[in-house]
Amino acid sequence: MAYAKTVLSNGDVQRVVDRIAHQILEKTQGAQDVVLLGIATRGVPLAQRLADRILAFEGRSIPVGTLDITLYRDDLRQQSMRAVGRTEEPPGGIDGRRVVLVDDVLFSGRTIRAALDAISDLGRPAVVQLAVLVDRGHRQLPIRADYVGKNIPTALSEKVRVKLAEIDGVDEVQLEGAPA
């Protein structure tokens, strides 16, 4: 029997984002030198929300950029052709800055590896950190997140579906799959 279990519902998602924003402020001395880089697709609105919250909490405006990592993927040959999205460097660039990568789900780590490659072609940040809404485990590379909204233990066969109001009209995180 297939099932879809809601892990985070509407209000939960925003509370988790708020918590990540606080953690970033805490760990970076009030978000000094921080720029946020959202990984397309759903990392982009998440990065914007984090910037909005940091502005609300601290009154500090954080530059936000977007990173499309399609052209850095190592699995292009295994997939049918993917559309290429836009990469926009944050105002002021990333050289010497504290870059916080933002994505919705951390899984194998391959996306983050591609993102690190992309960043090194864009410039030379002082520090790179990673913020994710959900960590579902099953890493295939030695990569970990600095800021995790929620750890969700999953089976490999399951899918984590993140919906965000900016794109999907609603905030929600669901766990989908068939029980073993």
Place this chain on the structure above:
Amino acid sequence: MKHLLSAADLDAATATEILDIAASMAAVSGREIKKLPTLRGRTVVNLFYEDSTRTRISFEAAAKRLSADVINFSAKGSSVAKGESLKDTAWTLQAMGADAVVIRHPASGAPHRLANWVEGSVLNAGDGTHEHPTQALLDAYTIRSRMGKIDGLQVAIVGDVLHSRVARSNVLLLTTLGAKVTLVGPPTLVPSELGEYSYDLDAVLPEADVVMMLRVQRERMTDSYFPSAREYSRRYGLDGARVRRMPDHAIVMHPGPMNRGMEITPEVADSPRSTIVEQVTNGVSVRMACLYLLLGGKHS
């Protein structure tokens, strides 16, 4: 998509996607590190049976910026010059593990033939008097960058349409993308089968949003396609006076290399309306997009 042989292979959605990807590629070309790892480990062969340094360099730069291994196979001084057939050359390329072959050839349809004999993708970089699809794509990209759109524009393609692979590809692609194309030139050089046409440049100019001038080779004169270079320029050359008859927003394009003084005057070629330099720049981005489209995924 397996091959890019003709602009007719592209529907509006695919063509638009290529132009969009090209825009992303152009952003990469603007930064300090111009390289992407996308096609690492893949081999692109430039198989050129005609001297065309511009086109070859453009493809080479495109492939290298995507980290592909590039092998330049020039027909001059090679086994090809010694009479090796295209089919035998194809088998050689196959044995070398070419993932894509970019071919420029003086015979129309040679890329279609090659596609039967290699497993990799074939990209037509100009075949005889048939087509040059990446030129049409970069022209479309240039038009879209300058005019903000292609749909609904009036485009005049002027000159030796009969012998022009650029014209054939542009008619197909720009029509697919919603432009209205008119072919202009003397009746000897404008085949009526290719679409809307006119023999009167001055009648077409006031309505044109884009005027694309084609190279006219002087040799055509000896074949009696027209009486003299002077008469050709007078009737179909683009000079300052004619440009002033065009709408203020209209642009002038030329695929190069130009015959200054023949189909276009230096004054026009170097004016702000001219997109000639941009066309060359855009060529690399568009070709990156095409290579990505052909190689950046699994073929079903």
Place this chain on the structure above:
Amino acid sequence: MKIYIRDGVIVEKGQEDRLVDTGGLVALPGLVDLHTHLREPGREDAETVLSGSRAAALGGFTAVCAMANTSPVADTAGVVEQVYRLGQEAGLVDVQPIGAVTVGLAGERLAELGAMADSRARVRVFSDDGHCVHDPRLMRRALEYVKAFDGVIAQHAEEPRLTEGAQMHEGTESARLGLTGWPAVAEESIIARDVLLAAHVGARLHICHVSTAGSVEIIRQAKARGIRVTAEVTPHHLLLTHELAGSYDPVYKVNPPLRTERDVNALREGLRDGTIDIIATDHAPHAAEDKECEWAYARPGMLGLETALSIAIHVLGQDWELIADRMSAAPARIAQLANHGQPLRPGSPANFTLVDPAARWTVEPHGLASLSHNTPYAGMVLPGRVVHTYLRGEQTVADGKVTK
């Protein structure tokens, strides 16, 4: 039906030394091809007189006229006698050499037409096929000269200045494909000129491989005016059209080129009403390397001997009387082959072929007897199959297999 044969001639019942029972098969007089390229001497890798003879017999032919564009060119008594002798040795069909009109097919001066006519090969048809005899004065002289031995000039109608670099029919497809066009007018203008020349000097004229609606109309008018002109059409021009060039596969490259559907319809009509006298194959074998290449570099021509009858049945239906006339009686008459094209009755040479009209077969290029494989019909299912062929009472094809 039973056919009684004695000493290679059809005889009355009771006089025979052998008997052929046709069973349910259709008996046709042995087919005659006025236009065959056997490639020997010179290109024995593409076809030989023997391999071409095999293909011919399998196609139901008992006589073929071998075109002169060999290497060396068949422009002397020596070469035509060599081809004639090779045909005799093969012994499967009568190979009747055609002589070149001009030395080396160069279109500059007349070959020794009389010497070829007087040779053992008894040449009566002369042609520079592959090249047009384009010089009007030379054409006039040739037409006049062969009257002495009742010869005929078979013209390859192609105005060379209008077809420089030509690759395919000039029209929508050539414009789209960027291949230099071969305009219909290049054929029609030469035919118009030559029927007038033939009328002027009172000579016979034969037009090779007519391919356009305009040509049919010119020939129709010439015949109505009493001009002694005959004409042939190939099977491929009766069936195939220029759109096939879209694949750039040179198996569809031929000269004259494949034309439009309108032309095909006019050719079929002309063939039925007798404006076009005969079907001739223009069987043109080419080695693989001359076809597996770029279109522009490929040599023009298609195989035809083994598929001609099936295409004729496909195009004309099972009108055996019409097929016998257009593929046997009329070409034998034009080529002056007295022993061929005769009706199957006592007194006629026992040259005939037996056809299964209900059979259908799939064309497989490597299954053909020709040394070359350049058939445009690969994979097509065609009606009618030659089962047996007899040349002067001797079986050359038995159960669809050549006997030697």
